[in-house]
Structure formats: C-alpha cells, structure tokens
Amino acid sequence: MAGVVSSLVILVILLKIGELFQQLPKAILAAVVYVNLQGMVKQFTDIPTLWRRNRVDMVKEGELVVGGGWGLVWVVTLISTLLLNPDLGLVASIAFALLTVIFRTQMPQYSILGQVQGTDIYKPTEEYNQVKQVPGLLIFRSSATLYFANAEMYADALAQKSGIDVTEILSLKKKQKEDTLRKERKDAARNEQEMEPQSQSEGNTEVRMGEGPQPGPAPPHTIILDLSPVNFLDTAGVKTLSNIQKDYGKIGVEVFLAGCQNCVIQSLERCGFFNETVTKARLFSSVHDAVLHSLSLH
Incomplete structure (x- = not known):
C-alpha cells in the first residue's frame, strides 16, 4: 500500500506540480535529489561484506528492493543505467535478473x-x-x-x-538370461542324444560361460x-x-x-x-x- 501511495504522489508531481519547479536553480534540484538518495548512496560501503556473503544474490537481510536492499541485480542496473540510457539500462537489468534465476535453477543441490x-x-x-x-x-x-x-x-x-x-542392470539381466537359455538348450540336446558327459575341455567352456559380471549390491x-x-x-x-x-x-x-x-x-x-x-x-x-x-x- 505504501508503494501505491508513493507512486501516486510521484505521478501527481510529474503531471501537475512539476511546472512549479521550472524556475528553481539546478543546484536546489540537485540537493533535493541527493537528500532522497543519500541513504541508498551510503550503502555502497556494504558492497564488500555483501559480496563475501553471497556473490550471486549479494542480498542484504533477504531484501532485493531498489533503495531498500542491495543485490547484484541492483549493481548491474546501476552500471547499465550509467553507461546506457535509463530505458536500455532497465531492460538490461531485467534480462540479467532472469538469467540469474535460470542460472540458480540449473545448479540446485x-x-x-x-x-x-x-x-x-x-x-x-x-x-x-x-x-x-x-x-x-x-x-x-x-x-x-x-x-x-x-x-x-x-x-x-x-x-x-x-x-x-x-541400463547396466538391465543389460546384466539380459546377459544372464541369455546364458541360462543357452545352457538349457545344451542340456536338452544332451538328454535327447543320450550323450556321455562332455569332455573336460567342454566342461571348462561351460563353466566359463556361467561366469560373467556378477550383480552388485x-x-x-x-x-x-x-x-x-x-x-x-x-x-x-x-x-x-x-x-x-x-x-x-x-x-x-x-x-x-x-x-x-x-x-x-x-x-x-x-x-x-x-x-x-x-x-x-x-x-x-x-x-x-x-x-x-x-x-x-x-
């Protein structure tokens, strides 16, 4: 509610009362601007501490409000506004704020x-x-x-x-199933032909077939x-x-x-x-x- 009231007051000043300030010297207008911004300007001394706390947010006491709290977005907005015109500066700051959100969601814990x-x-x-x-x-x-x-x-x-x-577990199960089916087919063939037990070499081959990657925990x-x-x-x-x-x-x-x-x-x-x-x-x-x-x- 306070923000709405402040916005209405500023709107009235710009539309109606602004004409009354035309005759004022620029020095007086500068003094008015400085008095309103001096609290925010003093917060420049907090930048080193805030940077050590959180380099992405650089937020002071959980706030990210222009004039109330400090943030990396605020700093980028300030620099872009000084280097560019205010319109482009605000657009650049909004884009940067969106990038920080995407960056943080891409690196969760x-x-x-x-x-x-x-x-x-x-x-x-x-x-x-x-x-x-x-x-x-x-x-x-x-x-x-x-x-x-x-x-x-x-x-x-x-x-x-x-x-x-x-993928590895499914591959291992598939391999074990194939080995089991292969062994069953060989056993069935031996039973049908009533063959004698395989030679020692064949037995070794069958043992090797049974060997393979063992399942982990x-x-x-x-x-x-x-x-x-x-x-x-x-x-x-x-x-x-x-x-x-x-x-x-x-x-x-x-x-x-x-x-x-x-x-x-x-x-x-x-x-x-x-x-x-x-x-x-x-x-x-x-x-x-x-x-x-x-x-x-x-």
Missing part, C-alpha cells in the same frame, strides 16, 4: 535424505551425521523446482546419488522423491518423472512421490502422468507417510 532417529524428520545425509538412511529406501530431493532447464540433470543426479545404473526396493521444494512442473518435468517411474520399474524398484503441492498434482494430471499402472496411490503428503507405507509393504 541434490541430496539423499536420512531419518533423524525416532522422529519423522528427514535431513540430507551429507550435512548431518546423526541421520541414517532407512534400510531398503532411497529418499531423493532437489532444492529447486523441476522444469525443462534442469529436468535431465534431475534424472542424472538421481542415478549418480543412488548408484543405480538402470541389491538396489533399494523403493525410491521416494521429495517434491516439496517443487512449486511448478512443465511438460519436460512431468516426462522426466514418467521416465523415472518406467525405468526403475523395469528393475523392480517402486517410485513414490512425496510432498507434492496442489499445482504440481494438477500438472501431473494434465500431462497424463497417471495411468492404470501409475496411480495416485503413489502420492503421499509427506516423506514420512511414504516411508511408513513402503515399510508396511516390505
């Missing part, structure tokens, strides 16, 4: 969450020593929303943090995606979640979504995320609810 013993609180395992991962579960969270600019990185980070290579039976930081989803984000559901489902890993806001659920519905296989039964209001449900099934 991905975390594996663990449970604080005896509570329903889940914190990143990399930051807290007292939290422990729930056995058989993997809880994954991104600090930024999920959209086209970081959708691919979200899936890559999940694979990296979890240590689960879906068993993957978790459930992955819980904490989507509480996500405030909107676009088509690319929904497609990424669908691919995660499909890919991890191929290796027998269930994927649950926790902490979805209403707007996120609506985006999932509009983009056709739910079907006969993936139902809303996979949605949970909190991570703890998803954990309890998963543990009850296994």
